[in-house]
Amino acid sequence: MIPQGVQCYFGEEVNRRRKVESILAAIMKNWGFDEIILPFFDYVESFSYGLGSELGDKAYRFLDKDGSLLALRPDLTTLVGKTVATRMRGQPLPIQLFYSGEVFRQERAGAGKQKESYQIGLELMGVGEPHADIEILLVAIDCLLHLGVKEFKIALGHVGFFNGIVQQLNLSEEKAGALRDAIDHKDTAWLKSQVEDLQLSDDKKRFLIDVPNLAGGREILELALGIVENPRSRQALLDLRKTAEVLNALGLSDFLTFDLAEVRGLDYYTGIVFKIYGHSLGFEMGGGGRYDGLLGRFGWDLPAVGFSFTLDRILPLLADVTGLQVPLHEAEPHEIATSSGDLTGFFRQAWELRQQGLRVRLGGV
Amino acid sequence: MLTVALSKGRLLEPTVDFLRRAGIEVPEDILSSRRLLAPDSTGSYKFLLVKPTDLPTYVEYGVAAAGICGRDVLLEVTPDLHQPLDLGFGRCTLVLAGKGGGRKENHNLLSTTRVATKYPRITERFFRSRGLPAEVIYLSGSVELAPNLGLAETIMDLVETGRTLRENGLVVLEEVAESTARVVVNRASFHIQQAEVQEFLRRLRKVLE
Numbered sequence: 001m002i003p004q005g006v007q008c009y010f011g012e013e014v015n016r017r018r019k020v021e022s023i024l025a026a027i028m029k030n031w032g033f034d035e036i037i038l039p040f041f042d043y044v045e046s047f048s049y050g051l052g053s054e055l056g057d058k059a060y061r062f063l064d065k066d067g068s069l070l071a072l073r074p075d076l077t078t079l080v081g082k083t084v085a086t087r088m089r090g091q092p093l094p095i096q097l098f099y100s101g102e103v104f105r106q107e108r109a110g111a112g113k114q115k116e117s118y119q120i121g122l123e124l125m126g127v128g129e130p131h132a133d134i135e136i137l138l139v140a141i142d143c144l145l146h147l148g149v150k151e152f153k154i155a156l157g158h159v160g161f162f163n164g165i166v167q168q169l170n171l172s173e174e175k176a177g178a179l180r181d182a183i184d185h186k187d188t189a190w191l192k193s194q195v196e197d198l199q200l201s202d203d204k205k206r207f208l209i210d211v212p213n214l215a216g217g218r219e220i221l222e223l224a225l226g227i228v229e230n231p232r233s234r235q236a237l238l239d240l241r242k243t244a245e246v247l248n249a250l251g252l253s254d255f256l257t258f259d260l261a262e263v264r265g266l267d268y269y270t271g272i273v274f275k276i277y278g279h280s281l282g283f284e285m286g287g288g289g290r291y292d293g294l295l296g297r298f299g300w301d302l303p304a305v306g307f308s309f310t311l312d313r314i315l316p317l318l319a320d321v322t323g324l325q326v327p328l329h330e331a332e333p334h335e336i337a338t339s340s341g342d343l344t345g346f347f348r349q350a351w352e353l354r355q356q357g358l359r360v361r362l363g364g365v
Numbered sequence: 366m367l368t369v370a371l372s373k374g375r376l377l378e379p380t381v382d383f384l385r386r387a388g389i390e391v392p393e394d395i396l397s398s399r400r401l402l403a404p405d406s407t408g409s410y411k412f413l414l415v416k417p418t419d420l421p422t423y424v425e426y427g428v429a430a431a432g433i434c435g436r437d438v439l440l441e442v443t444p445d446l447h448q449p450l451d452l453g454f455g456r457c458t459l460v461l462a463g464k465g466g467g468r469k470e471n472h473n474l475l476s477t478t479r480v481a482t483k484y485p486r487i488t489e490r491f492f493r494s495r496g497l498p499a500e501v502i503y504l505s506g507s508v509e510l511a512p513n514l515g516l517a518e519t520i521m522d523l524v525e526t527g528r529t530l531r532e533n534g535l536v537v538l539e540e541v542a543e544s545t546a547r548v549v550v551n552r553a554s555f556h557i558q559q560a561e562v563q564e565f566l567r568r569l570r571k572v573l574e
Contacts, residue, residue, distance in 0.1 A: 111422075111444075152557075185447055187448040188449055188450065189451035275552075277556050278553070278557070279557055281427060281553060282424075282428070282551050282553050283425075283427070283553055284552070
């Protein structure tokens with residue numbers, strides 16, 4: 001008898017997992033990220049900000065000898081944020097870290113969810129939008145291309161788009177929550193019933209009911225820009241547009257799709273949010289976003305953005321990994337200052353150097 | 366090719382009718398349940414015929430990209446899916462019912478009640494949200510017999526016309542939720558098969574207009 005949802009690997013499966021892990025680690029290093037090894041547990045309250053009640057409730061909790069309440073890590077980003085804010089304060093920016101390890105959540109196992117799952121991810125701290133946002137999307141794409149995954153989509157949204165609308169309408173938290181749920185499930189029937197009693201023009205109501213359908217190529221950004229007036233939503237759309245332009249210039253736009261109804265995710269997200277979907281996999285294999293408020297909670301207010309892959313969900317997409325090469329890297333990375341040239345020019349230069357196998361990291365801001 | 370799951374049973378006929386009006390022909394083999402998996406003649410769709418309560422599972426795992434099922438099933442299973450369309454047909458009400466005789470007014474006063482149902486999770490949520498302790502008895506069919514046999518005081522069941530309830534001497538104590546046929550879409554398929562999913566939804570929306 002074993003507890004439901006625990007994992008155990010041996011034989012060829014172990015080689016396969018370790019190989020993929022080492023490839024991802026090597027790529028992240030080449031993009032200028034250093035590895036961090038994190039603790040398995042921390043105080044419950046360290047996780048409580050940002051994880052929200054949903055994930056907070058899923059943590060395995062236990063008591064320390066002195067009576068303090070501890071939790072097995074349900075999330076790694078929080079631990080990176082806490083470590084950076086408390087132990088690395090004052091170090092030159094940006095701070096770029098990657099990690100791998102298990103997270104533990106009390107989930108109903110199934111549909112890709114496990115109680116114990118293995119994540120590989122990274123965090124880029126100290127660089128604001130849009131440079132850092134684009135940078136981490138590019139790392140994610142580079143990782144999957146190296147692994148030979150050709151068919152995938154990054155569904156990109158921005159919480160500022162929805163929050164701007166909520167703010168402008170001055171909605172109660174309860175009402176905003178109901179709207180968010182309806183939009184998240186693209187449940188137009190329910191959304192319609194929620195929007196009916198709002199003090200809005202019919203045009204605006206129709207637009208709000210149509211938000212779940214604002215998914216697709218760049219044209220949906222233009223469509224939304226033609227309608228929303230509040231500055232927060234507009235800024236979010238303009239940031240997404242810049243991201244689209246850069247990825248387009250690099251010939252990577254096939255991997256990107258926009259979803260303005262991408263409003264869920266962890267409570268700590270403040271900017272872009274995204275999920276990465278693969279062909280013939282019913283659930284996302286990774287995801288991430290911007291969380292500018294998290295580090296401030298631990299004493300060093302830094303903008304930050306990151307993502308993680310769930311290893312167990314990437315593996316089914318890969319055929320034979322024995323032929324895959326672990327990228328080599330040089331000891332010292334080339335630095336390119338983010339202030340040099342225009343956004344597209346900067347990323348084109350960095351992408352080309354990286355495609356030659358060079359180790360490149362973002363320079364100071 | 367877009368794989369679409371269809372619910373066996375009461376929703377199958379109206380679903381096939383609706384799809385026909387949208388210009389999508391479900392193959393005869395599916396309709397007669399001779400085959401459980403078959404493509405349409407144009408090769409744009411593949412249909413999968415499954416038990417209604419299993420449908421969300423097929424879509425959640427991405428085995429089918431989309432599906433059509435009752436809202437009652439979605440409330441019970443609470444799958445993590447997009448629910449972009451209410452197709453409006455297959456209208457039913459989920460009700461709490463029991464024997465007549467004055468209980469209609471005071472079913473809230475029962476100290477502990479036994480409820481028989483095919484919808485244990487909805488029933489559990491309903492009673493707990495009212496602060497009422499209830500013993501939920503799961504049955505997979507003939508739920509309306511339970512009060513007369515003394516198995517349970519009340520039942521939580523889906524009612525279309527109310528005839529079955531009347532025939533068993535039961536009255537509606539409370540209407541709990543409305544159910545109609547809904548389109549569900551897998552979250553990954555929504556993006557990975559974007560063009561096909563949008564075309565499917567566009568065709569269905571057109572019928573609703």
